[in-house]
Amino acid sequence: MKIIDISRRLENGMPVWPGDTAFHYEVSWSKAESGSVNVGTLTMSTHTGTHVDAPFHFDDDGKKIIDLDLELYIGPVRVLDMTGKESIGVKDLEGVDLNGMKRVLFRTLSWQNASEFPEKIPHLEADLGPFLAERGIRLIGVDVPSVDPIDSKDLYAHHGLNENGIHILESVLLDKVEPGDYELIALPLPLVEGDGSPVRAVLRTI
Ligand SMILES: N[C@@H](CC(=O)c1ccccc1NC=O)C(=O)O
Ligand SMILES: [Zn+2]
Ligand SMILES: [Zn+2]
Known part of the structure; x- marks a missing residue:
């Protein structure tokens, strides 16, 4: 059994959502100062690097991170090849076997330069929520920073997935991952007020 880290590295200078x-990270209390330990301080957006969205991110009445069912973030997942697509919709999933799968990751490989925030990303189409929900999908992950276009304000895909009970994992790193079946572990932090949370996402080969 092998563990594949599909998390983006968190480091100063890393790309973040435009304007966010x-x-x-800095050592705010050094060993020299404290006499015993280095202690760091983090400043970051909840949508930094590999992260999950809580429905509260796009719905004032939606669930916060602490309310999310952890069962969703651990378990079998199918990685599907979606390279070369401008958007992903039902048309791209016809004939794809999702039998018994609760979790799916779309590997678009469209975010080529990891040190820069992408200007254009493949987005998910509105027809995907009902289609995936009907087939039992509860969690969807993408290797780009959003399931909607970067300049979207209506966030159709976010809302459409949420209305169908599907949760969202964003900015996973799938460059070294072959399409197929794995076990996913991507747990959010216990943020009581959180609209989103960074996760350490890994795949285990099965
Ligand atoms: N929807 C995107 C993030 C997003 O839209 C965003 C993230 C940080 C700061 C501003 C954002 N959107 C502003 O319109 C996401 O879920 O990660
Ligand atoms: Zn997000
Ligand atoms: Zn999102």
């Missing part, structure tokens, strides 16, 4: 808080 930059990621910053």
Whole structure:
């Protein structure tokens, strides 16, 4: 059994959503000062790097991170090849076997330069929510920072998935992952007020 880390590295200077808080880590209390330990301070947006969205991110009445069912974030997942697509919809999933799967990851490989925030990403189409829900999917993950276009304000895909009970994992790193079946572990932090949370996402070969 092998563990594949599909998390983006969290480091100063890393790309973040345009206009959002930059990621910053520093040792704020050094061993020289404290006499015993280095202690760090983090400043970051909840949508930094590999992260999950809580429905509260796009719905004032939606669930917060602490309310999410952890069962969703651990278990069998199918990685599907979606390379070369401008958007992903039902048309791309016809004939794809999702039998018994609760979790799916779309591997678009469209975010080529990891040190820069992408200008254009493949988005999910509105027809996907009902289609995936009917087939039992509860969690969807993408290797780009959003399931909607970067400049979207209506966030159709976010809402459409949420209305169908499907949760969202964003900015996983699938460059070294072959399509197929794995076990996913991607647990959010216990953020009581959180609209999103960074996760350490891994795949285990089965
Ligand atoms: N929907 C995107 C994030 C997003 O839209 C966003 C993230 C940080 C700061 C501003 C954002 N959107 C502003 O319109 C996401 O779920 O990660
Ligand atoms: Zn997000
Ligand atoms: Zn999102």
